[in-house]
């Protein structure tokens with residue numbers, strides 16, 4: 001959405017926003033400087049306004065158009081690219097940014113992510129997914145501490161894995177104290193823990209353990225002397241789930257809005273500007289101490305994002321799929337969803353998707369098959385994540401069966417992850433108009449150099465089926481697409497071992513997948529994923545040249561300037 005400000009039609013409230021934005025623009029040289037770095041006050045994005053033309057010149061701008069054209073300038077107006085490689089316009093309302101030869105890419109697009117879960121994280125979530133040692137972790141937590149008011153929790157939940165740290169373990173209580181002595185700290189790994197805390201955190205959890213239970217089903221947290229908290233089960237609760245419950249019940253709606261702003265800011269700082277959210281294990285309210293990090297109320301989890309959208313403060317495009325996880329043969333929730341929800345309804349900044357990452361559990365037999373049929377009957381897009389070749393075979397046969405009753409060939413049904421494939425199954429999917437999304441996150445848990453982690457990127461891309469790539473952040477894997485691009489182009493895991501031999505992509509291919517190709521999976525290939533006149537103006541100016549840096553430096557790539565919908569939503573002040 002690019003809101004057109006019409007002063008005549010503005011309400012008094014709108015006028016306040018309008019004039020404060022204009023003052024904001026007038027008083028800051030880098031319009032969105034306040035949006036970057038450690039600042040966490042929830043400032044709105046800085047629109048350039050209808051009367052401002054922005055020209056980026058002197059760059060290496062990879063348009064990702066059909067011919068892979070690289071140009072040195074683009075012009076943006078009213079939220080869209082209006083000219084590519086044209087002479088820079090001039091005039092009082094033209095703002096020009098000299099890129100000094102920097103590399104520019106279209107805003108990256110993620111077709112399988114759980115960013116709405118990240119937006120709901122309790123505490124002051126700290127990004128640890130890019131750290132590689134205990135020292136890095138300590139520095140990231142200490143840096144976060146500067147933004148965190150007294151008494152508030154510094155947290156980091158999901159996205160990281162001990163494999164990525166040189167020490168291959170969690171930080172100890174003493175190490176966390178060293179980094180942050182004066183705020184409670186709580187780190188929680190993936191879906192179910194384990195977790196780690198510092199002295200102040202342990203003091204709080206110990207006091208809860210010693211007091212009358214705050215909920216009849218809460219379990220003891222039993223923090224060890226070293227600050228460790230044992231994992232919980234997927235169901236039934238346990239120490240980590242209880243600790244998570246305690247933090248979630250402290251969260252206010254304003255806290256959630258802050259976490260949502262933080263999630264969006266981090267996303268644009270790594271150049272990720274569009275996300276297809278694949279929900280999580282839906283768990284209608286109220287909060288309960290058996291819920292794990294990937295359990296949220298599927299009816300309420302969008303509230304903070306929706307509120308920010310109403311305030312025109314969203315800076316990442318979000319498409320929301322709906323995941324149904326019921327074994328009930330009646331499929332009550334899926335029936336109601338298909339009856340009462342519109343697919344692809346909303347605007348360019350926030351809209352509904354369809355069904356994903358599954359309509360019913362893949363292992364629910366006839367129930368799963370009935371669910372596929374219902375989605376086909378409704379004419380909705382449908383997605384399934386598979387874990388092996390048997391899963392892929394099941395999905396292909398299921399899609400073919402549905403297609404005999406209802407034509408799905410125009411609905412863009414999708415299979416995710418695809419760790420193993422064969423050319424017969426890919427060809428049958430292609431014949432159905434389906435696409436596959438290759439999961440590039442398997443390096444995260446890879447620790448045995450003898451085990452091929454997959455997926456077979458090379459085989460799938462060479463097949464010619466519609467293909468995309470995804471990271472599946474932010475529980476089991478990082479959100480940062482550059483970490484996944486590193487893996488897709490090198491096959492190297494966190495231990496430095498080659499775990500995907502002969503299946504690498506070129507850098508050009510990996511970038512194309514993460515931009516132009518992925519936009520197909522959001523049904524937005526006409527508007528995002530490449531840079532061209534008439535397209536929505538999303539791009540990232542990179543801090544180093546993706547095409548010439550060393551392999552190791554791909555992981556370090558960040559954006560120095562990100563534009564979404566023609567607005568500067570992130571800048572480090574470098575250009």
Ligand SMILES: [Zn+2]
Pocket residue numbers: 112113114278357472
């Ligand atoms: Zn997922």
